[in-house]
Amino acid sequence: MTYDFTNCPDRRGTGSLKWERYSGRDVLPMWVADMDFVSAPEIVAALQQRAAHGVFGYTIPPRSTLETVLEYLQTRHGVAATAEEIVWFPGLVPALNVACRAFVQPGEEVLTCTPVYPPFLSAPENADVGLRKVDLVEKNGIWDVDFHALEDAVTPRTKLFIFCNPHNPVGRVFPEATVARLAEFCQKHNLVFISDEIHCDLVLDGAPHVSGLRFAGPKTVAMFAPSKTFNLAGLACAFLVIPDAATRRTFQRAARGLITEINAFGYAGCEAALRHGWPWRDQLLDVLRSNRDLVENFVTTVLPAIRTWRVEATYLAWLDARELHLPNPAKFFEDHGVGLSDGVPFSAPAGFLRLNFGCPRSQLDEALRRMAQALRSR
Numbered sequence: 001m002t003y004d005f006t007n008c009p010d011r012r013g014t015g016s017l018k019w020e021r022y023s024g025r026d027v028l029p030m031w032v033a034d035m036d037f038v039s040a041p042e043i044v045a046a047l048q049q050r051a052a053h054g055v056f057g058y059t060i061p062p063r064s065t066l067e068t069v070l071e072y073l074q075t076r077h078g079v080a081a082t083a084e085e086i087v088w089f090p091g092l093v094p095a096l097n098v099a100c101r102a103f104v105q106p107g108e109e110v111l112t113c114t115p116v117y118p119p120f121l122s123a124p125e126n127a128d129v130g131l132r133k134v135d136l137v138e139k140n141g142i143w144d145v146d147f148h149a150l151e152d153a154v155t156p157r158t159k160l161f162i163f164c165n166p167h168n169p170v171g172r173v174f175p176e177a178t179v180a181r182l183a184e185f186c187q188k189h190n191l192v193f194i195s196d197e198i199h200c201d202l203v204l205d206g207a208p209h210v211s212g213l214r215f216a217g218p219k220t221v222a223m224f225a226p227s228k229t230f231n232l233a234g235l236a237c238a239f240l241v242i243p244d245a246a247t248r249r250t251f252q253r254a255a256r257g258l259i260t261e262i263n264a265f266g267y268a269g270c271e272a273a274l275r276h277g278w279p280w281r282d283q284l285l286d287v288l289r290s291n292r293d294l295v296e297n298f299v300t301t302v303l304p305a306i307r308t309w310r311v312e313a314t315y316l317a318w319l320d321a322r323e324l325h326l327p328n329p330a331k332f333f334e335d336h337g338v339g340l341s342d343g344v345p346f347s348a349p350a351g352f353l354r355l356n357f358g359c360p361r362s363q364l365d366e367a368l369r370r371m372a373q374a375l376r377s378r
């Protein structure tokens with residue numbers, strides 16, 4: 001079966017976070033990480049079937065959904081998890097926030113590598129705990145972890161290390177040696193190792209994703225969701241793998257009474273995605289590779305003052321627009337009809353931007369055309 005990635009129904013007026021930001025304005029939204037594609041028909045059918053049942057009472061994880069997740073972890077990521085180790089959550093952002101409350105006390109600190117997805121930075125602040133940031137280093141076009149800087153930054157007050165792999169926003173799939181060394185670093189310093197792997201099924205090329213669970217020390221928390229890969233963010237369904245019982249209890253205690261259950265549609269969508277969504281996902285990857293190549297070629301040839309990096313995973317391109325010397329590049333492009341993410345909330349220097357290319361080719365073409373036109377007109 002072939003799926004249609006060339007069109008997306010009009011999302012305006014549907015409560016889409018992505019599109020409502022520019023309601024009433026001619027601005028193409030190329031910011032928040034959701035894609036302008038209809039989900040796999042297998043997922044839509046499963047949701048319709050669940051809706052047709054007509055009873056929507058309190059819901060616990062259906063056995064079949066749990067089994068699907070365990071099988072997924074084993075077959076796709078080589079992780080042998082057990083049912084007890086799975087913690088269902090309505091999203092990874094609340095999970096990051098709960099983790100900062102569960103594992104870090106006032107006066108203690110979280111460590112992370114920047115630039116990074118902004119909730120990694122706001123979660124410690126929301127929990128009133130400290131944050132230490134260590135910059136990723138870029139050499140010959142490849143982003144890497146600076147282990148010397150991490151060793152320099154860690155203190156006896158550091159309790160939690162949060163890592164993003166594959167990485168949002170730099171698009172890197174960190175190699176096995178890096179993941180192993182990070183796990184070892186966390187064990188050496190007795191840190192809880194949070195491995196956010198939400199983009200792990202969006203590897204476009206290069207080496208496959210290596211889960212932090214492969215090197216799990218006693219305090220590893222790996223975070224997954226079908227939401228990025230299958231475009232289901234609005235269904236609010238995620239799951240964590242916390243192999244160690246004591247670590248799991250500490251996490252669950254911090255969430256008690258605060259976090260809602262996942263709803264019936266979240267489970268139905270998750271199960272259908274992980275069981276039947278792979279042919280759709282494979283075709284999606286072809287589309288994303290082609291869009292990734294377009295962005296890379298266009299930026300290099302038509303917008304050479306902007307620098308970008310090869311996106312190994314995700315549908316997000318990281319752009320360095322500092323050479324344009326614009327006071328506010330995100331605002332500049334928005335004023336010219338393209339809504340990009342500003343890099344500053346990712347803890348990047350002013351002048352970085354993130355472009356979401358998870359959309360039909362025609363929309364991407366138009367966004368790039370507008371960016372080129374904007375630079376010509378200034």
Ligand SMILES: Cc1ncc(COP(=O)(O)O)c(C=O)c1O
Nearest residue numbers: 033091092093117168196198238
């Ligand atoms: C690295 C990362 N973690 C978490 C999330 C969001 O997770 P959720 O929608 O489950 O809260 C995103 C969304 O873009 C992300 O890129």
